[in-house]
Structures are given as C-alpha cells and as structure tokens.
Amino acid sequence: MQKARISQLHFLKAAVAGNCLPHALLFSGNDEQKKQLTAFELAKTLLCQSAEKPCTKCQNCLLADKRQHPDLIFVRPDNNEIKIEQVRDLRNFLSFKPALAGCQVIIIPQARLLNVQAQNCFLKTLEEPQGTAYFILIADLASQFLATIQSRCAEIKFCCKNEIKLSAKDRETTADFFKAPLIEKFLTAGRFFAKDSQSNKDVFVFLKNLIIYLREALLRALEQNGGAVSELKETTVRAEKTLYFMQNTNINQRLAMENLILKFS
Numbered sequence: 387m388q389k390a391r392i393s394q395l396h397f398l399k400a401a402v403a404g405n406c407l408p409h410a411l412l413f414s415g416n417d418e419q420k421k422q423l424t425a426f427e428l429a430k431t432l433l434c435q436s437a438e439k440p441c442t443k444c445q446n447c448l449l450a451d452k453r454q455h456p457d458l459i460f461v462r463p464d465n466n467e468i469k470i471e472q473v474r475d476l477r478n479f480l481s482f483k484p485a486l487a488g489c490q491v492i493i494i495p496q497a498r499l500l501n502v503q504a505q506n507c508f509l510k511t512l513e514e515p516q517g518t519a520y521f522i523l524i525a526d527l528a529s530q531f532l533a534t535i536q537s538r539c540a541e542i543k544f545c546c547k548n549e550i551k552l553s554a555k556d557r558e559t560t561a562d563f564f565k566a567p568l569i570e571k572f573l574t575a576g577r578f579f580a581k582d583s584q585s586n587k588d589v590f591v592f593l594k595n596l597i598i599y600l601r602e603a604l605l606r607a608l609e610q611n612g613g614a615v616s617e618l619k620e621t622t623v624r625a626e627k628t629l630y631f632m633q634n635t636n637i638n639q640r641l642a643m644e645n646l647i648l649k650f651s
C-alpha cells in the first residue's frame with residue numbers, strides 16, 4: 387500500500403492548533419482547485435471558535451460558508467488587476483478589531499494580479515505587526531511577487547500528483563538535454579518550433595519535465611549541501627517563469643526558450 391501523504395490542510399490545521407501558523411501564507415503550484423479549497427478550509431479553521439475546528443455548525447462556520455462572515459475578506463481583481471485602492475481598503479478594514487471571530491482572514495485568490503503599486507502597498511501591511519490578521523495569497527509561482535513579499539510569506543506548495551514524478555524515459559531524455567552541449571540544446575529546442583511540429587503542447591510538456599528534473603536536482607543538492615544550490619534554484623525559477631509566460635502571454639516562444647537555454651551554459 388502506498389504511504390499516505392500528510393495533506394497541506396492537515397499540516398496547516400496542526401499549525402493552527404499549535405498556535406504557530408505564520409500570518410502570511412503563499413499557496414503556490416498548479417493544483418488550482420486544491421489551493422482554493424485549502425485556503426477556504428483554513429480560513430474556516432481560523433474563524434471557528436469551537437473545540438473541533440471547523441465544526442461546520444457554529445455561527446462563524448455558517449457565515450463563512452455563505453461567504454458572509456464579516457472577518458473573512460476575499461480580495462478579487464477589478465478589471466483583471468488588483469489595484470492599490472483595493473489594498474488601501476484592505477488596510478482600512480484591518481484597522482478595525484475582528485467583529486465576530488478571534489481573527490481576520492484575508493484570501494487573495496488571484497494574487498498574481500496585484501500590480502506593482504498594490505504589491506508595494508501590501509508589503510507595508512505585511513511589515514506591520516500582525517496581531518490578529520492572516521493573509522493567504524494564491525498564485526502559480528512565488529516568483530510572481532516582489533522578493534520582499536516572497537520573503538515575508540511562508541510558501542506552501544500544491545502540485546498535481548502526475549507532475550511530481552518523471553517516467554524513466556522522460557528522465558533520461560531530460561537528463562540528456564541538460565548535459566548536452568549548447569548547440570545541441572538549441573537544435574532540440576528548434577525542433578519544437580519546426581513547421582511540421584503538431585502544436586506547442588510538446589514544448590510545454592518538455593518544459594514541465596525539465597522543471598521537475600531541475601527541482602529534483604535542487605532537492606538532491608540541498609540534501610547533500612551541494613555547491614550548486616543557488617545556481618540550480620535560479621535556473622529552476624527561470625524555467626518556471628519561462629513556462630508561465632509561454633502559457634499565459636503572447637511572448638515569442640522560440641525566443642523565450644532560447645533565452646532560457648543560454649542561461650544553462
């Protein structure tokens with residue numbers, strides 16, 4: 387039988403019970419549904435004042451379920467952007483004491499849409515002592531935020547299971563690519579953009595495999611206190627950003643791939 391994994395929610399609930407939950411959390415990774423559900427369940431756990439949290443029966447739980455709890459705020463984008471005015475409103479909300487629960491919970495479901503001014507304003511909030519407020523930022527990657535925000539948040543990763551492990555064949559192909567001379571890397575990448583290539587799906591799969599391979603290498607380097615840690619970390623973040631921009635913007639994909647490869651040398 388497979389060893390049961392401790393879920394992120396289980397871990398977070400234990401932190402609430404132990405009174406050691408960090409006030410600012412950043413949920414990252416590609417398992418969108420799990421990130422959103424965990425954020426909401428965690429909010430209920432924080433707001434519920436019964437012994438067994440969340441009890442699903444008390445006033446706090448019932449109001450949270452109806453999205454009507456006065457101490458639970460969702461900051462959602464306005465016209466595809468979270469603006470500084472919204473963060474100022476949030477700061478105003480935080481200047482009041484919790485209305486019903488023992489704390490206030492702020493969930494930002496699409497936190498990558500915080501624009502730079504809003505992030506800077508939000509940073510001020512994170513820098514102030516946070517007695518009773520908890521923040522949950524939900525995004526794909528931690529690198530979507532200013533470094534100053536990243537450093538103030540505890541990151542919790544959520545990845546779909548099928549993304550975690552590479553098949554033996556994929557591992558071999560990816561390792562061969564990683565070890566190949568620069569010119570060969572360019573040739574491999576070029577094949578994805580050849581006219582007869584089916585679609586850009588191939589390049590996304592390839593990049594995803596590469597990211598898993600890099601993460602595994604980073605983990606090994608961390609375990610062995612290897613010298614390549616910072617280099618691997620930088621390359622992994624760069625690969626994650628490249629994939630993100632290729633999937634979500636109209637960036638020139640071939641150029642983006644080539645820029646990434648150049649950083650490998």
Ligand SMILES: [Zn+2]
Nearest residue numbers: 434441444447
């Ligand atoms: Zn309750």
